[in-house]
Amino acid sequence: MNALTFFRTLADLLDALKYGDVRSEMIKKTGPPAAKIAAVVRDRAGVDSEHVNALHTDCKRCANTLKAAPRLGQALREDHLIGALHQRLSITRRLL
Secondary structure, eight states, X not given: OOHHHHHHHHHHHHHHHHHSOHHHHHHXXXXXXXXXXXXXXXXXXXOOHHHHHHHHHHHHHHHHXXXXXXXXXXXXXXXXXXXXXXXXXXXXXXXX
């Protein structure tokens, strides 16, 4: 793989991460739905409420960790060299 292919692939990956915010989607899936499931299941007969509470706590912990984490690829987007290369590659793609 040559350097140009590497940086074009990196630019494509950064674009995909920018438009498909994986982190916020994961937060949506672990937060409120987990609370709703826990509320519905807790009062049912034969359900281990301690286990449900532990799973719900784990989901909340994961959601909080995701909220505190930077967006995927943020460090790469803030890098000046990669930013300059990304800009130049996007210009050359438009010309082709």
